[in-house]
Amino acid sequence: MCRLLGYLGAPISLEKLLYQPKHSLIVQSYQPKEMTAGLLNADGFGVGWYDDRRAMEPFLYKNILPIWSDINLPHLSRYVESGCFLGYVRSATPPLAVDLTNCQPFSHQQLLFIHNGFINHFRTSLYRPIRNLLSDESYQFIHGTTDSEHIFALFLNFLQQSPHLSLAEALQETLLTLTHLAKARHTYFSANIIISDGQQLVASRYANRSPIPSLYWLAATEELAPGVIVASEPLFDGPWQACLPHSLLQVDPSGQVKTTTLDFGATVPLR
Numbered sequence: 086m087c088r089l090l091g092y093l094g095a096p097i098s099l100e101k102l103l104y105q106p107k108h109s110l111i112v113q114s115y116q117p118k119e120m121t122a123g124l125l126n127a128d129g130f131g132v133g134w135y136d137d138r139r140a141m142e143p144f145l146y147k148n149i150l151p152i153w154s155d156i157n158l159p160h161l162s163r164y165v166e167s168g169c170f171l172g173y174v175r176s177a178t179p180p181l182a183v184d185l186t187n188c189q190p191f192s193h194q195q196l197l198f199i200h201n202g203f204i205n206h207f208r209t210s211l212y213r214p215i216r217n218l219l220s221d222e223s224y225q226f227i228h229g230t231t232d233s234e235h236i237f238a239l240f241l242n243f244l245q246q247s248p249h250l251s252l253a254e255a256l257q258e259t260l261l262t263l264t265h266l267a268k269a270r271h272t273y274f275s276a277n278i279i280i281s282d283g284q285q286l287v288a289s290r291y292a293n294r295s296p297i298p299s300l301y302w303l304a305a306t307e308e309l310a311p312g313v314i315v316a317s318e319p320l321f322d323g324p325w326q327a328c329l330p331h332s333l334l335q336v337d338p339s340g341q342v343k344t345t346t347l348d349f350g351a352t353v354p355l356r
Contacts (some may be wrong), residue, residue: 086120086298087189087317088113090172091279093286093336094305094312099132102170103308106320112173115150119299119318120273122203123251126174127151128183128317132158133190133197134167137281141195143283147188154350168312169283173199178207178232186229190194191237193226195282196252198240201298201317202275204263207232210272211263215239236263236276252280252287253335257347260291264349267293269338279315286336287315288315290328291347302342313340 090110092102103110108118114126130152144165148155152174174187190197204211215235216224223242227234228262236259244256252260260276267274275292277300290300298317303325305312313336319325328334333345 086117086122086203087176087199088117088120088126088174089199089201089277089279089300089315089317090170090320091199091281091286091288091315092305092312093281094168094171094340095310096166096168097170097310097312098178099102099134099165099167099170100159102314103162103172104159107254108318108320110174110320111152112171113318117318120176121296121298123176124270125151126176126280128175128177129185129188129191130174131172131188131199133171133192134165135169135281136167137283139285141192143192143195143197145190145192147185149183149188169286170280171197171199171279171281177270178203182230184229187231187234189233191234193237193241196241197281198233198237199279200236201277201300202233202292203222204236204267204274205272206230207235210270211235211266211274214266214270218242231308232274236278239263240280251257252282252285253333253345256280256287256289257345260289261345261349277317284338286313286332287317288328289347290330290332290334292330297330300334301325302334302336304340304342311340314344
């Protein structure tokens, strides 16, 4: 299991978000408290952020080293400032390779995507069924071998097929499709996901069986700039709220938070 971090709000230095909290993403990489599988997150990391002054597309910094071993990141984090960050530390699911193509965040145009979870026996369960649903264009988005990148490609496929869908609707379609595929092939998956276009955050806490990986959110207090944080584990003491199991969380550009329960027993595709 990996650890995730998303932030949307007033511009803040990456250092203040990534390093200063007492249970920061750095600490969670070697001393996580709520992982449901694995012990460490030492198989690479990545950070994505936006700068509206220069480009709409996000910037990325990735490494296959454990995040605590990267000597450049502390210096970079003091320089980079943004109102939207996504961060990720990886615990690779065997036998998936530890290389840069498998490091998150994944990006396409203005979108950033990170995923904590897995598809059980991915190569022999949902690998081909997911690919069979993709358009030729969406298929080309896949550069690595992870289940996470295939989920992102499926998400992008829904957006391409139905451009009117919001990010939340496309994510709901993606989770619904995965649920149907997994049921048909008697497998299971978990999909805690954070997606951003630089103006909003959309996150899911979802799995088709227990346990569901942890996910929390907090309207940032005086410890950080005004904004909303979404994280696998609380970064510091405060009134963190656990995302409900089987739910979507949406943070709009004004910082308003909306939660939606996913009831796929009664849900039909949104298209």
